[in-house]
Amino acid sequence: MSAFSQAITPLLDRLISWRERHISERYFLLILSLLIGVTMALVAAFLKFIIHVVESFILQNIEDHHYLYLLFPALGILLSLLFVRYIVRDDISHGVTKVLSSISQRKSRIKPHNTWTSIIASALTISFGGSVGAESPIVMTGAAVGSNFGRLFRLEQRNLMLLIGCGVAGALGGVFKAPITGLVFVIEVLLLDLTMASVLPLLVSSVSAAAVAYVLSGKEILFQFIQTDPYHIERIPLMILLGVVCGLMSLYFSKTMFRFESELKRIKDFRLRYLISAAILSLLIFLFPPLYGEGYDSVNILLDGQYTQLLDGSIFEAFSNSYWVVFAFFLLTVLFKVFASVATNSGGGCGGLFAPTLFMGGLTGFIFSYLVNYFSSLNVFISPKNYILL
Incomplete structure (x- = not known):
């Protein structure tokens, strides 16, 4: 003693x-x-x-x-x-x-x-x-x-x-x-x-x-949001469809996370595991800068309607005026988020997966609205920020 x-x-x-x-x-x-x-x-x-x-x-x-x-x-x-x-x-x-x-x-x-x-x-x-x-x-x-x-x-x-x-x-x-x-x-x-x-x-x-x-x-909260676009009752089928899409995305996240995590855990040498994990994480963040950190700032940028700002610093920046390049960028960002998160923890980092799931949900809502608005006439336009929150 x-x-x-x-x-x-x-x-x-x-x-x-x-x-x-x-x-x-x-x-x-x-x-x-x-x-x-x-x-x-x-x-x-x-x-x-x-x-x-x-x-x-x-x-x-x-x-x-x-x-x-x-x-x-x-x-x-x-x-x-x-x-x-x-x-x-x-x-x-x-x-x-x-x-x-x-x-x-x-x-x-x-x-x-x-x-x-x-x-x-x-x-x-x-x-x-x-x-x-x-x-x-x-x-x-x-x-x-x-x-x-x-x-x-x-x-x-x-x-x-x-x-x-x-x-x-x-x-x-x-x-x-x-x-x-x-x-x-x-x-x-x-x-x-x-x-x-x-x-x-x-x-x-x-x-x-x-x-x-x-x-x-003070009164500062996680997602600063003022509702300016109403939720229309005739959009309920789209909201249900978004729920199905998010459910499938959640399934993808959990299945991929457990599989990728188990593969990295098979590497017994912690030095080699760190090098592989760090290389995966750094490369993904270099290609898709929104993967940096928790991701809450990226969601807030989307809520502000400044989605092209998230392409700054990426190899996609020069093509930010192209609809399909922007779509591909955000879709790949969502799909690769699970790999970046697992690589972070498996390589020796310390963090949770609650923020990554919120990040994936917000981006999935944006991608959904982005796609629906592209294939819809102007009279059925849906608010991206409403669907980001959904």
């Missing part, structure tokens, strides 16, 4: 003893859920700030030197790989699967380093261009924060499980400023056996995280 542990343990014992005498378990869980929610809002804000600052700096330098698209994404996953392999020296696998595994197999105990390692690794990966999202690392971090808050105060396993849920709810509430989203995610995905008494801490955590996120960054 370290000198710090020897000094802090008696103080912690007295604090726990005082809490047991003066604060009931029910109210103490509410206090912890509030602390977890505030903590996760700060963590989410920190991660988004780091990603934004580094990414903006890199993209400004890439603007006139497009060949750097071949360098920075590979550098990002290399830094993440070295950080995990030689500094952390442990598995920091992230996402819902890891959380569910901790609940079912590890008695809701998550290692303390998971409270910060996923944040650093994902920041290195995404800010340098890794084609993944920050949501899964945030979820893993939230679960770890909740678990370790509970372990610090020596709570029972059932309460550790609830605090893991509070961490996840707070993480999503802080990222998306959507408290109900965090609550529903925990209930639907983590499948916790909840009672009315346990729903309240989840609400406190997600609402407090969303509130702090609003204080830190």
